[in-house]
Amino acid sequence: MSTTALAAPTVTMAQALNTALRDALKDDDRVVVFGEDVGALGGVFRITDGLTRDFGEDRCFDTPLAEAGIMGFAIGMAMAGFRPVVELQFDAFAYPAFEQILSHVAKMRNRTRGAITLPIVIRVPYAGGIGGVEHHCDSSEAYYAHTPGLKVVAPSTVADAYSLLREAINDPDPVVFLEPKKLYWSKDEVSLPAATAPFGRAEVRRAGTDVTLLAYGPSMPVAMAAADAAVEDGWSVEVVDLRTINPYDDATIEASVRKTGRCVVVTEASGFAGVGAEMAARVQERCFHALAAPVLRVAGYDIPYPPPKLEHHHLPGVDRVLDTIARLQWDDVPFVGSR
Amino acid sequence: MSTTALAAPTVTMAQALNTALRDALKDDDRVVVFGEDVGALGGVFRITDGLTRDFGEDRCFDTPLAEAGIMGFAIGMAMAGFRPVVELQFDAFAYPAFEQILSHVAKMRNRTRGAITLPIVIRVPYAGGIGGVEHHCDSSEAYYAHTPGLKVVAPSTVADAYSLLREAINDPDPVVFLEPKKLYWSKDEVSLPAATAPFGRAEVRRAGTDVTLLAYGPSMPVAMAAADAAVEDGWSVEVVDLRTINPYDDATIEASVRKTGRCVVVTEASGFAGVGAEMAARVQERCFHALAAPVLRVAGYDIPYPPPKLEHHHLPGVDRVLDTIARLQWDDVPFVGSR
Amino acid sequence: MTTTSTRGKTPKAPARAVARTSPEAKAASALLPAERPIRFLDERGARVDEHDGYGEPPVELLVQAYRKMVVGRRFDQQCTALTKQGRLAVYPSSHGQEACQVGGVLALRADDWMFPTYRESVALATRGIDPVEALTLLRGDWHCGYDAAAWRTAPQCTPLATQTIHAAGVAYGEKRKGNDSVALAFIGDGATSEGDFHEALNFAAVFSAPVVFLVQNNGYAISVPLAKQTKAPSLAYKGVGYGVRSERVDGNDPVAVLAVMLAAVEHGRSGNGPFLVEAHTYRIDAHTNADDATRYREAGEVEEWRTKDPVARLAAHLRSVGALDDALEAQIKDEAEVYAANLRERMNADPVLTPTDLFEHVYATPTPQLVAQRAQLLEELAAE
Amino acid sequence: MTTTSTRGKTPKAPARAVARTSPEAKAASALLPAERPIRFLDERGARVDEHDGYGEPPVELLVQAYRKMVVGRRFDQQCTALTKQGRLAVYPSSHGQEACQVGGVLALRADDWMFPTYRESVALATRGIDPVEALTLLRGDWHCGYDAAAWRTAPQCTPLATQTIHAAGVAYGEKRKGNDSVALAFIGDGATSEGDFHEALNFAAVFSAPVVFLVQNNGYAISVPLAKQTKAPSLAYKGVGYGVRSERVDGNDPVAVLAVMLAAVEHGRSGNGPFLVEAHTYRIDAHTNADDATRYREAGEVEEWRTKDPVARLAAHLRSVGALDDALEAQIKDEAEVYAANLRERMNADPVLTPTDLFEHVYATPTPQLVAQRAQLLEELAAE
């Protein structure tokens, strides 16, 4: 009777996140959601829409406007046995909470040899591409990624948004969950609850043989689009989505680059000392003799995030990715990959 | 008569920094020094020793205990035409000031098209190796290095400490000046005032032909020691000191690596997404076909900074550097460098 | 582990008597705000005697304020209209808060410093800044538009409360230079919860910096009502903990706002250090054009506040004292219309943005890395 | 640009009358501290009547406090000695602050939470934690030593004021779980300047969290005296701005500290929310063994404070009420000596540290990266 496979419904990333929060609130009494405007308003991006109405003020509530306060309060509630999921309204507005995040959230387990653990999820609507004004579009992942003790997650698909957020909430350790703002309204046909690969597993989103594009979160759409466009240039491009920046999946990436012999890293964040530098450094450390060309990076410029009318010049676009692929010495250097 | 070259006096890095502050206070009325305990106490490391006594409370003063406040106050004073040199007492105690640093200090010039500039120096006694307890030994340079609009400096020699601090104070832009705590008591024969190479120039501290070690600030001593020790293994090691992380001197590094064909990056900071990743990524981007082996990194582990009794296991030591040099495929891969 | 089982009756903190005579208690009393918010006008604009000793501002200044408020409101409406036409990326309206926007600025001299937030567009216009310049950022450009140094007006600040410390710093800096200028920092009710606000009050007090903190308490931080923001008797009670003189004022009474702001500015100018003013007001529009205020407040509440309209109140008062008649009213309305029409027209032209300008002001001199990146962008632009 | 040249006489903020009748003013009055710091004992330990309605703690509790204070002081001396023998990396002494260290802890139940700073080693010992465990971190190990969850005692906190928000959060969490436990956050005078302290007071008040903030105002933040830290009438005046009941107490009067702390804890336990206590005290020793206090304070000041010694004061009081005699005194001294000797001996053994433990508690399960790094370290250790 119900064996007929029904078409999965069309879901936005925002809806998937909202559903993940709902399901977590349903499944685990210890989960509490709080932050600025997450209550009656449902968050400025509506990710917490209806949670206070449906689960009550005790489970989802507004706080005073103070991010260090929110983070410290989450630490305290976690010590009392709760599993706080906090929203920091925009990337740049997480900065006031940095001391709490760097010196406490990331270190409490270690400082107490596991006696006190902090299963906190720090949700950050993050990065650009939505025409936001200054301070609303920072790509702040490097600050978290460089901090031992944090896990750092950046979904790029609707199903991952759901599955990774559920996993983040269940994780015994603090997770910085970076939600690419510009993907909130991206859609996919997904049946929720969806279970995708766990933390620490990268995914090959598109198979190819000539070059590997490495990306995550907000930079995945351009990587995929570039892979499509590259077909015309005769390149078969493989695209790997990190999904989680920490833990990091070297194995999947290594396998891909060993196969293709070439690699380009794409990040929307400013390049200098960013996560993309780590990605490039790791690939060449592990696959040097399989590489026919240096690992190149396509990244945002090393400038403050630009304003709405200029952001398209800053964000890695298909052309910039293709130009970079073209720079991978296709002709004049013998291919030394292990293909 | 005075043409006889006198032996330069022996000076510690701490003295050189103190002298630089004195000379700046003398030369420019707009310079003010402030922070926690910089007055009567002369700073917990005595870098500001005697400044209040000799220049008065107006020029060097204690502030309330609040790092965001110190940073914001410096912004305001710079707007009024002063050139604030602030001390943030330890690396991890700069974190409360991150929002002020990331969202204002780094961006004010850009946001006002140069109408308001912030010639501020943020002095941070930083990194480990002094047996400090938790929160007193963080290597925080990556957070600053990844932030466009800041300059980031980390001296490793006594002469550089003086010269780079003077340059930082004179610089029209904000400079994060990272003072390796463990080098405060390092000595050298230097006549002050000393003028070394300007910002953006790396220095070859030791010439060699087989492999390039790249380092800066707190990691320079181990790089130099490893170069010495490598002689026994028959390796001629060149050591390049970045001196300034931003601006970054690609040219000097490129020249060295093109010559040696091999490169190891040494940083005391945790490796993941750190400045060392950028250094490695850049070298292979620029010198790929001159490299006989991947650019490897020797870095602190991706753990919270360890306690006094264990820090020596964390910090890159001579053995770890030599082991890494040994991993640069000396035998089984033909050398393809341009030497 | 120890317990307190040994102790007898339940210990209780005693009720507090009101009379206070110790030096600290007296010092505190001198800092605390008045019993009730300062008012010169009731909600209909009739003169009342609740100003607790503050002097009434001269009538010419009130007329000037009225003019600026009418123009400001018209400007604000025009901006909201411009968002609908896609000419502004976003606009945070100050409709209903004109007494604060204008009263704060008119209390300043040209050489005083001003630190606006994103909500202070009308204050910028009142300051005399060209409205197109003032809207540059909200229009989608990358900088604040006006010459922040020449106007002694910081770029509009979004990271909440951060600007209050800058104000303390610049005020102290000017004092150190022997100038008698003061700094005015605007801040919202919600932003008073940020640690930076407290550090600002403290630095200002410790360095006796002539800075006035004007809290526009419009009852909400986006959707979060004041009751969820603080349990303080009122925000003006925050000053005493820093040794900062504090006052509450009816923020929809332009006479009261001006009276208190003039006193607060003079307090700083004459060497008495910082001053905290809490102005009770309301934003009639949503947080920004992108916000849906019906999610968190009742229409009735908005209607209630419309009856306390600061513009109407001042008009009524000025008419009652013979300082405003139909002719002047019409003249001011005309002025406002001209201002708005002018703005609309100028905002219709697409701004010319130069992409490589993104690299020009990151540092005084671009680093080699930025020079290379700029070159890359130029190549891409050439290839287009 | 506008100027205020139009205004007439210099506007001046009026002097404030003392009587206060409005609801906000009354609410504020109920929150403000007493006229003078609460005292039961004068500086020599004689009973005085300056306790403003606080109840006197039972004498058995005072004897217990005395015992803990004597042991605590001896413990503190021993720790300073251990720094000289290289057995502790660093030690921040609380010599002179024993009334607060002990009084704060004795007001708690075992199921209450406690948030110590680096200065609270004596408080930890008073709590009952094994002193060697309590000294683990200062000894040069990488963790706090004791079971923070079982003892409901957070690791000693160094990043100043950050712990005060944790205390608010855990207090609220316990309340949400239906428990009547409270949280005690220790903090120093200097740290009250940090934004986090203010956010903590605000969160605690807004969520009516049963947390007591005990400010040990010892007059200095390392070298910076209170006068450079704040211009507040006293730190206890910071509470009113958040709606937090506040009190000042003579921090060297153990009876007063206990009386106020018991009331403050009960205030929270019975559902009245947070409480701020400022205790005036002094640290007789330098900031830590590494500090040179002669750089910033006069010997005379230290001598002056020695005459207000909390241990001597309580001894005098207990003798005067017949609760302490030579025999008991000797017994307590012996107990302290045994405690110190025991500690000295145990601290003489080198602690065994396992380097790979550095990787064990970064995450519940080490990431693949950490597994690889641990393997690298193991290789290195094997090669040694």
Ligand SMILES: Cc1ncc(C[n+]2csc(CCOP(=O)(O)OP(=O)(O)O)c2C)c(N)n1
């Ligand atoms: C540090 C920081 N956190 C969060 C935000 C996002 N945000 C922008 S406006 C706002 C509400 C501010 O409320 P209030 O201070 O009352 O000012 P109002 O908007 O009412 O004028 C919030 C939360 C921000 N801009 N900065």
Ligand SMILES: Cc1ncc(C[n+]2csc(CCOP(=O)(O)OP(=O)(O)O)c2C)c(N)n1
């Ligand atoms: C955020 C932060 N900034 C600076 C420091 C360095 N520091 C350690 S103790 C101290 C003084 C603290 O004074 P106070 O709060 O009065 O406590 P006390 O040491 O007197 O007990 C300072 C500045 C720190 N630990 N944390």
Ligand SMILES: [Mg+2]
């Ligand atoms: Mg508001």
Ligand SMILES: [Mg+2]
């Ligand atoms: Mg102190």
